[in-house]
Every structure is written in C-alpha cells, then in structure tokens.
Amino acid sequence: MQTITNIAESPIQTIHHPTLDKYGLTLQVKRDDLLHPVIQGNKWRKLKYNILHLKQAGLEELVTFGGAFSNHLYATSMACKLFAIKGHLIVRGPEIDRHNPTLKMASACGLALHPVSRVEYRQRNQPEYIQTLQAKFNNAYLIPEGGTNALALQGVEELAHSLPQSDYVMTAVGSGGTVAGLISGLPNHTQVLGVTVLKGAEYLAQEIHELITAQRCAPWQLLHGFHHGGYAKTTPELLRFCHEMKVKYRLPLEPIYTGKLFYAIFTLAKQGYFKRGSVITAIHTGGLQGLDGLRYLVNKKST
Structure with missing residues (x-):
C-alpha cells in the first residue's frame, strides 16, 4: 500500500x-x-509534510486555492484521492468549466470545487478571509495557493x-x-x-x-x-x-x-x-x- x-x-x-x-x-x-x-515534482515535495501534519493532527479535510489549470490543484486532488482526504478547492473564476481537464480530474477524485470571483480570490491571503474559511470548514487544514x-x-x-x-x-x-x-x-x-x-x-x-x-x-x-x-x-x-x-x-x-x-x-x-x-x-x-x-x-x- x-x-x-x-x-x-x-x-x-x-x-x-x-x-x-x-x-x-x-x-x-x-x-x-x-x-x-x-x-x-515540486508539488509533491510541497505537499508531503503538509499531509503528514494533517494526518498527525487528526484532521480529515483540506482546503487550498488555485487557478483552473493549476498544477497545485491537480497534485492536491491526486494526493487527496490516494491518501483518503476530503478536499475542497477554492477555484479562481466565477464559474466551473466541467470540461477543463484539471478540474474534471479533480471532480473525478472526489474533491469539492468552490468557484469564487476574482475579487474574492484576491483575499486568499488575508487573515479575515482565512478565518471565514476556517469557520466554514472547521475540520480542515488550509494550504496556501501553490502549496508554499x-x-x-x-x-x-x-x-x-x-x-x-x-x-x-x-x-x-x-x-x-x-x-x-x-x-x-x-x-x-x-x-x-x-x-x-x-x-x-x-x-x-x-x-x-x-x-x-x-x-x-x-x-x-x-x-x-x-x-x-x-x-x-x-x-x-x-x-x-x-x-x-x-x-x-x-x-x-x-x-x-x-x-x-x-x-x-x-x-x-x-x-x-x-x-x-x-x-x-x-x-x-x-x-x-x-x-x-x-x-x-x-x-x-x-x-
């Protein structure tokens, strides 16, 4: 395994x-x-210790951010599938294109896609916005855009x-x-x-x-x-x-x-x-x- x-x-x-x-x-x-x-690649390098921390903390979900074609979202989706983590993706853009190959794969891995406007997406690093997300996904671990x-x-x-x-x-x-x-x-x-x-x-x-x-x-x-x-x-x-x-x-x-x-x-x-x-x-x-x-x-x- x-x-x-x-x-x-x-x-x-x-x-x-x-x-x-x-x-x-x-x-x-x-x-x-x-x-x-x-x-x-580097997306796994960045995810490895974040996922270990999530597991050790007894959490079962994660939330992260990215554009519709993001390598980070792709790798995170695969990791969630492989390691039985419930994932939520905050996707830049007001709508989800279900034919987009990255997002199509993420959906197939069982992740929930949450499209937000570009205005809202720009708040992704703001403490107030992070607190709002943490309250909404209260059993989730937040990983920044790009995984860094x-x-x-x-x-x-x-x-x-x-x-x-x-x-x-x-x-x-x-x-x-x-x-x-x-x-x-x-x-x-x-x-x-x-x-x-x-x-x-x-x-x-x-x-x-x-x-x-x-x-x-x-x-x-x-x-x-x-x-x-x-x-x-x-x-x-x-x-x-x-x-x-x-x-x-x-x-x-x-x-x-x-x-x-x-x-x-x-x-x-x-x-x-x-x-x-x-x-x-x-x-x-x-x-x-x-x-x-x-x-x-x-x-x-x-x-």
Whole structure:
C-alpha cells in the first residue's frame, strides 16, 4: 500500500548534447516528474509534510486555492484521492468549466470545487478571509495557493539534500517556494539560479528572502529574461525546443515552466555564462499535466 513516506527518490538523467560538449559542461536532470505516476515534482515535495501534519493532527479535510489549470490543484486532488482526504478547492473564476481537464480530474477524485470571483480570490491571503474559511470548514487544514509554507520548504530542502554535488542548481520559478527551499537546503558552494516564468517578476526576490529558512544559505540569483512573454505565454522557438528535447533526449517538457528552464540553460551555455567544466543540475519540477490544459485551450479557441 502506498504511504506518504515510502515514495522513492526520483532518478538523475544526464543529457549529452553538442552545445554542452562544446562548452565543457555536464547537465544532470533531477527527474522529479518521475517521483510518482500522478503526484509529480515540486508539488509533491510541497505537499508531503503538509499531509503528514494533517494526518498527525487528526484532521480529515483540506482546503487550498488555485487557478483552473493549476498544477497545485491537480497534485492536491491526486494526493487527496490516494491518501483518503476530503478536499475542497477554492477555484479562481466565477464559474466551473466541467470540461477543463484539471478540474474534471479533480471532480473525478472526489474533491469539492468552490468557484469564487476574482475579487474574492484576491483575499486568499488575508487573515479575515482565512478565518471565514476556517469557520466554514472547521475540520480542515488550509494550504496556501501553490502549496508554499514552512512545511512545503521542508519538503524542498529534502530534495536539495538528495542532489549530487553541483556547481549550479537551476529551477523554474513561479511563486518562489521551490527556489527558496533549494537555497535553504544546498551548501554555500553551490550557486542557485531561478528562471522566472512570469513577466515583471522582480518582486519575487523579496518574497524569496522572506521564505528562506537557513542562516547560511546558498548564493542565488533570479534570471528574468526567459519568460517568453509571460506566464503561460510561449514562442515558436520555445515550442520547437520542447519538441526537440522530447524526441532527441527523451526529456518531456511543457512550455509554461520546465521548457523555459531548459531553454535558459542552453541559451546561457551558448553565451559562455557557465565556467568550462561546470556541473549543472536542473530540477524537472513536473507539471506535465499542463500540456493537457494547453491543448484544451487551443482546441477551445478553434471551435
């Protein structure tokens, strides 16, 4: 029987590519997309200790937040199904699209969907709103949007401790929780580089500072030049790159998070950013269910 603590560590894949060979670089990929058949990547890392806490506290329900195509909602739904937790999803937007693949899966897992207006959704971090939800779901454990809290960082620090020795560790950055956990958990001789996927995400630096738990943490930097137009935006070059990595290197990517990360790595390599002989470990944070969402939106626009 699957338990919260017996999910095995994900493998490391080494990518052999002419660009990497030319500049004398080693690229290792931490394949967290392979952590579990349905609960992938950094979302499982963030959920693990939250679910353990929920169980230890004797609670049977959880409440969390997200957009209609959220990787966090997808992973949470699967975790609730697997570990017999009653789940409530506060979904941004006034209506539920029952054909949306993420929400359709959440319903199939037995979770209750609670659509709210965008105005109400903006209150999700306000203490008064949290108190209202806690009163409504009085036997439930609340997990923030994206899953980032102190327990989530504990799970990401566990990921950091599992990594091979590296000169650079790189990850895509959305809300900042994963990169903060890596910064806290890695030794100070490893440089952490976060590739932001949102346009205008300079504000994240302060939020990440506030999340970091270690007194002596790894040096880090955010790279803002690889968002390809913004969150869920893409370019033909990025799509071609994702296709090539899947076909030639058996590395499935999606263009929202992981595609932008690996595109950045190869672009920086060509620019001579990394010192020759450097070892780079890239975190594949999963999120491949996002491809279903992209296909759904494309088909919806064409009909």
